[in-house]
Amino acid sequence: MTWDWSxxxxxxxxxxxxxxxxxxxxxxxxLLAFALGLVWAIVLRSGxxxxxxxxxxxxxxxxxxxxxxxxxxxxxxxxxxGITLSAMVTGVIGLGLHYSTYTSEVxxxxxxxxxxxxxxxxxxxxxxxxxxxxxxxxxxxxRRVAPALGNYVIAMLKDTPMIFVIGVMEMLGQARQFASETxxxxxxxxxxGIAFILIAYPASVLxxxxxxxxxx
Amino acid sequence: MSADSTLxxxxxxxxxxxxxxxxxxxxxxxxxxxxxxxxGAPVTQGELIRFDHVTKRFGENTVLDSxxxxxxxxxxxxxxxxxxxxxxxxxxxxMTLLKPDEGTITVGGEYLNHEKKNGRLVPASEKHIRxxxxxxxxxxQQFNLFPNMKVLRNVTEAxxxxxxxxxxxxxxxxxxxxxxxxxxxxxxxxxxxLSGGQQQRVxxxxxxxMRPKVLLLDEVTSALDPELVxxxxxxxxDIAHTTDVTMLCVTHEMGFARDxxxxxxxxxxGKVIEFGHPDKMxxxxxxxxxxxxxxxxx
Numbered sequence: 407m408t409w410d411w412s413x414x415x416x417x418x419x420x421x422x423x424x425x426x427x428x429x430x431x432x433x434x435x436x437l438l439a440f441a442l443g444l445v446w447a448i449v450l451r452s453g454x455x456x457x458x459x460x461x462x463x464x465x466x467x468x469x470x471x472x473x474x475x476x477x478x479x480x481x482x483x484x485x486x487x488g489i490t491l492s493a494m495v496t497g498v499i500g501l502g503l504h505y506s507t508y509t510s511e512v513x514x515x516x517x518x519x520x521x522x523x524x525x526x527x528x529x530x531x532x533x534x535x536x537x538x539x540x541x542x543x544x545x546x547x548x549r550r551v552a553p554a555l556g557n558y559v560i561a562m563l564k565d566t567p568m569i570f571v572i573g574v575m576e577m578l579g580q581a582r583q584f585a586s587e588t589x590x591x592x593x594x595x596x597x598x599g600i601a602f603i604l605i606a607y608p609a610s611v612l613x614x615x616x617x618x619x620x621x622x
Numbered sequence: 623m624s625a626d627s628t629l630x631x632x633x634x635x636x637x638x639x640x641x642x643x644x645x646x647x648x649x650x651x652x653x654x655x656x657x658x659x660x661x662g663a664p665v666t667q668g669e670l671i672r673f674d675h676v677t678k679r680f681g682e683n684t685v686l687d688s689x690x691x692x693x694x695x696x697x698x699x700x701x702x703x704x705x706x707x708x709x710x711x712x713x714x715x716x717m718t719l720l721k722p723d724e725g726t727i728t729v730g731g732e733y734l735n736h737e738k739k740n741g742r743l744v745p746a747s748e749k750h751i752r753x754x755x756x757x758x759x760x761x762x763q764q765f766n767l768f769p770n771m772k773v774l775r776n777v778t779e780a781x782x783x784x785x786x787x788x789x790x791x792x793x794x795x796x797x798x799x800x801x802x803x804x805x806x807x808x809x810x811x812x813x814x815x816l817s818g819g820q821q822q823r824v825x826x827x828x829x830x831x832m833r834p835k836v837l838l839l840d841e842v843t844s845a846l847d848p849e850l851v852x853x854x855x856x857x858x859x860d861i862a863h864t865t866d867v868t869m870l871c872v873t874h875e876m877g878f879a880r881d882x883x884x885x886x887x888x889x890x891x892g893k894v895i896e897f898g899h900p901d902k903m904x905x906x907x908x909x910x911x912x913x914x915x916x917x918x919x920x
Contacts, residue, residue: 527766530717531780531832532755535748541779545770 424580438502443509469507497569516547553617676725687892703889759834819850839871
């Protein structure tokens with residue numbers, strides 16, 4: 407096995423292209439997961455019953471099936487029903503939807519952790535339901551669970567290579583293509599591996615710091 | 623209705639009258655009850671709060687048993703009795719944190735949990751409840767300030783969101799109230815930076831900011847360190863003597879009850895077993911249970 411620094415240099419332009427795609431998918435997927443998860447959590451807690459159980463069924467289903475299967479389904483089966491999405495959009499939706507079922511549980515824990523007295527005080531002040539959620543409950547719940555949400559972003563980062571299977575050229579995809587063209591497999595995959603560590607490790611340190619700050 | 627509710631039906635505790643401040647006669651209320659049964663409409667005689675045959679159960683346990691009572695505007699009523707006798711339940715029913723299993727509650731002549739539709743009494747819509755609830759404010763044992771908001775915002779949030787005050791107007795009113803409760807200089811603190819006594823005073827300011835007609839005080843000093851209790855009680859005494867807000871308070875502070883109350887109601891096992899002016903209640907109670915209870919707490 408040889409290590410060729412010039413190969414690393416050759417790979418860099420494509421690597422950065424892939425990195426950009428990875429980060430895009432991660433950021434958009436995470437935003438989707440945060441937003442959808444919140445919707446699930448609120449609906450499951452206080453939505454009307456006819457809405458509550460389908461949401462419970464869907465989130466349970468999504469959480470208990472592999473992301474890979476979901477990606478294939480979204481990308482290859484939906485077009486059969488006339489819904490065709492680009493690979494990138496499919497990837498973002500797949501990641502976001504899958505992780506929303508986890509963030510929903512995180513939010514639920516946060517919401518349950520808000521003392522009952524807070525709901526009662528909001529009622530005593532005659533705040534509307536929407537205002538009670540937005541001003542009183544969620545700010546407290548989210549503060550409590552922000553570190554746990556952050557941890558899911560890191561987990562999500564590590565799942566982004568999966569969207570390569572539907573043809574999104576993120577970091578791993580770029581490495582794979584570079585390697586098959588040049589046979590410089592070691593350099594390409596090593597760079598990608600190191601890149602994941604360089605993003606994920608500082609991020610998890612940051613989360614721990616955040617946890618110390620927020621959860622007192 | 624159970625047979626043993628005759629006590630409360632014949633002589634419902636009446637916390638003063640609208641005009642004279644004296645206790646009204648029981649006979650008027652008996653007629654009135656009949657009138658209500660025939661017409662199905664709330665008959666008001668100027669009372670602000672009225673419970674008619676209110677029953678509340680928790681599982682097998684009947685906490686309030688066909689309770690009747692009325693409170694007139696501006697009166698200060700103290701509820702006393704052993705724990706589990708249903709005192710706090712009354713406040714929580716009034717605050718709509720609980721729903722009665724039977725009976726009706728009216729506030730300012732409006733049904734609290736019901737509304738009239740085609741001449742029939744049906745469970746009230748959220749809108750109706752919110753409208754009636756505007757009249758009521760509550761201070762809790764555990765303060766329940768919003769920890770994510772600064773003191774000032776705790777006091778202004780509801781006036782802005784519910785009453786529709788402008789931010790400036792709400793700020794000004796809140797500062798005045800915080801001044802009144804002695805915390806004019808702590809507007810920018812978070813609740814966690816305050817002592818229990820200070821937090822409770824903010825909670826009192828927060829409740830008053832909504833200009834309620836009725837203020838419910840639920841053991842507001844029970845969670846405080848002993849040295850902080852007096853300050854909060856002095857503040858409430860001040861409010862009782864200088865404003866026309868109607869107060870219902872559950873407290874174990876008998877001295878305070880004696881100072882501010884127009885009427886003391888003694889509860890036992892979901893019923894009012896005795897009521898009257900504090901001077902009489904504390905010095906010469908008639909009921910055996912009241913005597914026992916008072917000798918234990920005084």
